[in-house]
Every structure is written in C-alpha cells, then in structure tokens.
Amino acid sequence: MKTGEKETVSLLITGAWVLTQNPERKIFSPGAVAVRGAEIAAVGPPDELSERYAPAQTLDYPQGLIIPGLINAHTHAAMSLFRGLADDLPLEEWLNSHIFPAERHLNGDFVYWGTKLAVAEMLLSGATTFCDMYLWAGQVAQAAAETGIRAVVGEVLYDFPSPNYGPPSAGLQYSEELCRTWRDHPLVNVAIQPHAVYTCSPDLLQQCGELAARFDTRLIIHLSETHREVADCEAKYGATPVGHLHKLGLLSSRLLADHGVVLSEADMNLLAASGAGVAHCPESNMKLASGIAPVVDLLAKGVPVGLGTDGCASNNNLDLLQEMDTAAKLQKVHRLDPTALPATQALDLATINGARVLGLEKKVGSLAPGMQADLVVIDLDRPHLTPIYDPYSHLVYAAGGADVQTVLVHGRVVVRDRRILTFDLEETLARARELARSLQK
C-alpha cells in the first residue's frame, strides 16, 4: 500500500532514544519505529521514517526512551494473589505452612484473576512476554490472550495428584491438549513444564521430554535452585540435577532450566554443550536465601541466560527493571568486581537472551524489521532520570517499572500513558480483593 510516495503503516512511534538490541546494538537518538500490523516495518531516525511512511496513528514521546518489550523468563503469575501472605520464614515452613495450604484453595477462577492481576503489573512495568509455570495453565493462556500480552504457558507436572487435572497420568494429556488448543495463537505458546527433579520421577521427566519434542516446544523445569535439591538428587540418583537430566537424555537447546543457582563447573559445561538455557531469578534467590547463580560464568561459557522474577510470593513484585538492577549488582558484589554484568548485559538478559531461552528470538527481544512489534516507552521526564548521559545506565540502575509510559504487544497499544487499554483494571483489582478475603477465611 502506497500513499503517494509513502507506504501506509499502522503506527509510527518516536522517542528521544531507541535502543534496538539488534546484533550491532544500534541506538537512534532521536529514533522512531514504524509498525505494520503486528510487525515492525522499520527502525531509524524519525525524519527518515516520516519520509518513507504514512502512518494511520502516530505516538510522539519527545522524552521517551523506546526499548524492546521486556521478557520475564520465569514466573508463577497467579501467585500475585499470595503476595505478602508469608515472608521471612524458613523455606519448609513457608511452603508447608503457608503456600501449599493457600494453594489447596486454588481453582481455575483464582488462577484466571490472579494471572490478570499479574498481567496488569507486568504490562505497567514493561514486560510484554512472560513465561509461566502453574496449575490451570489453560486459564493462564486465556488470561494472556484476553489481556493481549505474549506468554509461554505450561501446566506444572509432578508425581502426585493435581487439583486441576487429577491423577499424574492426566497431566501429560492436559499438556498435550493445551498444545493443540493454542497451537496457532499469535500470542500464546505452550511449553511442557515438569516441576523439578525432586517432584518428578525419571519416567515422568522422560515422557515430558518426548511430549516437548513431539510438539517442538520448550521443556521447562526448576533446576538446581537450592543446595538441598542438589544434595538430595546426588543422594537419590548419584548425580547433580543437571547430571541427572543429562543421563536421562533431556539436556538440549529445548531445555530451559529455571534458577540454576547451585551449579558445578561440570554442570555448566553440560548445559553449555547442550545449548540449554537458564532463567535467572536473582531477587527470588536472594529472598529465599537459595544462593547466587553463577551468571557471569554461564554467559562466558555461552549458556544463554534470561531473567525472571519468579512468583510474587518470593520476590515480591514482577518489575523487570528492578530485577535487572539487582542482577547486575548481585554479580558485582558476589565476584567483588564492579565490571561484572554491566548494564548492557543486564538489558540483554531481559530482552534478547530472554527471547532466546524461550525459543522466541526470531519474534521478539529486539527492534528490527520483521520482528513482532513488542516495545516499551520509558518516560525520561523524571527527576531520577534527569539529566541523561547513558540510556543503558538509566534503564538498569535508575529506572523502575513505574517509569513505563506506553507499551505495545504484537503491534497493539496495550498501555498508553500508564492506562491499560485492553481490559478493565478496576474489575481485576476488585476481584483480587474478593479472592484474598475468601482465602483469609
């Protein structure tokens, strides 16, 4: 479609800066992104794009910093309804006396509204894709589709009965149906998600691996999160969790290991050789006192590392801008090296690396022609972001989720000037309060 000399596009969005996160890490200042339907048509100087394109809509942010939508590589979205229910406790007491009893009240309605609540928070803090592991994953998918956020969802699978699908054997069938139902959805992807090596038999793990291969999708598992998990696995199977998966033939580029805190040199080499990815969750690992993941070492070995918030019961927010800050600082103090995990790499974790560990690197994570139009505008007109010398530094070390102004997912404006356009936030907050009251009874 041409209008005179110009091609018609759906949207032209301009800002003071565009950080593309393309392979050359090209920056435009000022910069613009032309959007054609769900896709990015072009990224470049505003003048140049204005000459080439006739946009149906324009969004102009003279003090905006435009970045790729952030990618939350590991969370349990519906746990937003458990935020602050119990904190600062020993892990066993936290799980057995608080989280597991609360989860016994779970149902599909709870998961649906909890996920919508989390989506509101994620969109308003710049996440455009999240990878979720939880029960009633069909409801998670439904909530994602309705709210217009991109998601990788998966039903959590283990050796004991689930309040959702019932007996363990039904879990694989539920997952398979989930794969079929959402196969062609533009926003929702389904992964196979066994919970952990301490809750899944080798047999279940292998069946999960086969199902993931059959549907050519990700196999996602909590792996090497705590010292206790590693010690127990070694005692039971004579191998670390990574070694255990290796022996089961499950290490591959299809695998995403959530947490990856307690990793030996041999574990890291196995992950690197297999092409598997890691979802790093620094704030959860700190709050639960699990330990500090060897992110710098993993990256040096070529293991792709994404960034996740984990669920709200162990963080307690879903703010990836804050998570990048913590990730960078935690590696520095852990290694006593201020050059460790610089701001540019921290942003990589939450963008291109996140896309890669989820198998979405050809769709999202960077701003380039042909990529899906998932992007975020950060408002720089704030005291804590004024003046600006280095946009990477401000993003990682100074900004917070509340500085997000406008968000596009799949070419659609889902947040504009901090208002959610795709669903009723007030209704979601009201339902969340109701569900919390019923939980407390």
Added chain:
Amino acid sequence: MKTGEKETVSLLITGAWVLTQNPERKIFSPGAVAVRGAEIAAVGPPDELSERYAPAQTLDYPQGLIIPGLINAHTHAAMSLFRGLADDLPLEEWLNSHIFPAERHLNGDFVYWGTKLAVAEMLLSGATTFCDMYLWAGQVAQAAAETGIRAVVGEVLYDFPSPNYGPPSAGLQYSEELCRTWRDHPLVNVAIQPHAVYTCSPDLLQQCGELAARFDTRLIIHLSETHREVADCEAKYGATPVGHLHKLGLLSSRLLADHGVVLSEADMNLLAASGAGVAHCPESNMKLASGIAPVVDLLAKGVPVGLGTDGCASNNNLDLLQEMDTAAKLQKVHRLDPTALPATQALDLATINGARVLGLEKKVGSLAPGMQADLVVIDLDRPHLTPIYDPYSHLVYAAGGADVQTVLVHGRVVVRDRRILTFDLEETLARARELARSLQK
C-alpha cells in the same frame, strides 16, 4: 484552642493503615494522624481523632498506607548530576577518570541545583530527611531549607585543598561557620564530616572530633568501606579504620560510620561499646563491589544501623523503598538464611534507626504525639500492592518510590498526589539539563 469540645489542629490525615514505628510498633487500620503546626498531636483510629480534633485541613486516603518519613542516612545529593556518567568500571578508573574530573567543574551553583534535583527525587520517593556529605555544604543547606526537606549537612574535609573553601585549614573554619549559621534552623542540622581515614590525617580527624563535640553534633566519616581501605590503614597505622579511630579517641555515640562493610569482630565490638552508628548503603556496596556489610551481626551487638543510598553515581537512585528491599534480600542470601533482616527490621533501618544514627530520634522516625510531623502516604491502589495481607511486606518487598502519593515534612505538605508543592520542579529539571550539557563539553 478549642472549637466547642474540639481542639483545633492544622491537619487531619487518614489512611487505610498507619504504621507508627513507635516502641510497640502499633498499627492502626484504618488510622489517622492529627498535626498541630510542625508536630504530631495524636495518632489513632480516624473516628477517635475526628471526635477530638477540628482540623483546618483534611487529607483522606482510603487506600493509603501512612508511614513515618523515610530517612536517608548517607548520600551525596548533588551527585544526581553525575548519574550515569560512568558505570561498571574498576573503582580507581571510575574515580580517577570520571568522577574526580567531573568534580573539578564543581561550583556552588552546581551543588545547589544538583541538590534540588536530588531533593525532588527524594521527596517523590518518600524520604523526608537526608544526611549529606559534599562540597559547598552551605548550598546544600540552602537547597534543603528552600525545598522544605529535613537535612543533616556537612562539608567534606580532607588533607588537600578544596575547590570550595581552599586550603585544608579553612575547612574547619567553614564547618564552624556552617554550624553557627544554621544552628537554629528547624530543618537543617550541621555535622562535621571528615572524608575518610585515607584522606584525613590523624590530626585533622582529631580537630574534627573536637569541633563536633564543641557544637554537640555528629561526626560523620566513610569508614571501612572497602578491603583496600582496611589493608592500607593497617599498613599505615597498624590498626583497622575502626581501631584507628578508637586509638584517636573518636569512637562515641556522636560518630556515624558510613558503609561499615569490612568489619572484624573486634571492630564491631568497639563500635557497639562506643554507641557509634553505621549508615548501611547496600546498593552502592554492591555496585562498587565493595562487599556485604555485616548488618545482622551489627544489630545483634546493639549497633544502630541506618540506611543510605549513597550518591547517584554509585547506586544510581535515591529510592529508599527499593533500598530496604535490597538490604533485606542481601542479608538473606549472604547468610543463606531467609529469616535474616525481616521486613519489619528493614523498615526500622530507614525510620527509627536512621533517626537514631543522626541524633534525631526525639524528632523523627516514628509517628507519635510530640514528634515532628514528617510522614509519607503510600498509594495501595496499584496492581502490585493489591491485595494486601501485611503492610510491612508490601512496603519492603513490593512497593517502590513511585508509589509515594503525599509527603509531609515538619507539618507542611511538600508533596501532594505526586506534585511537589514547595518549589518549581520544571525549573530544576531544566537547570539540571543545562548543567549536564556544560559538564559534557
């Protein structure tokens, strides 16, 4: 003054919760604070206070969480103009190639506007008191007084010439004049602030101690921030920095040690015995890779520990809500103990403990009759703060500075619904941008 049966007060502010931080950690839900001039007249249930008082003004926050104003126990406010100028570098390169050269361009105007910029950020993120160490401390005091924030200011003193006061000998005189000038100001307090044991001779340190004693004010110094500082001090003086101050007779309840990262058991015992305080700056210590301060051990020994952000060049923001979160999580992962530094203690650091290390515990840090009316309203009507089970948990683990809605300092509404009422924010941002441009030339 009575109106009928009721006493007239200047303001009655009500919220869904009031966390008093009084010795019993009393919570009112709902709660209200009655303000008479600069002071708190009463704290209690809204009904009860409405019956007792006739307020000239009312502020009603049905979804507000009211807390004492937060206290930033250590910063260099004007460094807001250096935020993002250089990051992720080895400490010596960062200081010698970036920060020190930038500081050679300092002048009083730069410090005045840089401080106002920082005050805007601090007020909008809930800090009502800050303790500042920098050059041109008179300009810092001026900026604090004009903007209506509470401050402890001090000119940084060392053995070499200062671009402000000139030769080293003039520094003490400058400090003394500062003490006299601001002696009766309701918001501004002056402290004596030698930079560190590696930049100040024993003679200068002792003169500083005498001056602080003469004006009965705080003696504040960067102390035991890095391993290198400790090693150098041991080599030069045969003592750790804490031991060195002890030998100089400078350890007392008047002393505030900034950072206190690298502390031996003996150091901690000396601090505890003396009554000295520590300003803990976890995010700066992480970003500069200094190490992790033994906060839990210090608190167990009875050393009061406040919370500071340090300057914007090493954090890079002044958000104490985020700093509390990091402080709590860092102790947990450092000790591999999820019960370490729980949310209630993290809030103590930024309120009552901050007041105590600054010698202001009879004025601020808690909400009680007779205390100064420094308080903050957090807006709970946000996705990431809904639902609420535990206000301490939300404050520390989920909220951020941007959730601050309204702020009172000394009984005056300085921020209302996120608008600064006491000075022109736009002018400050414009001046900050100008100064940054001149710096880059």
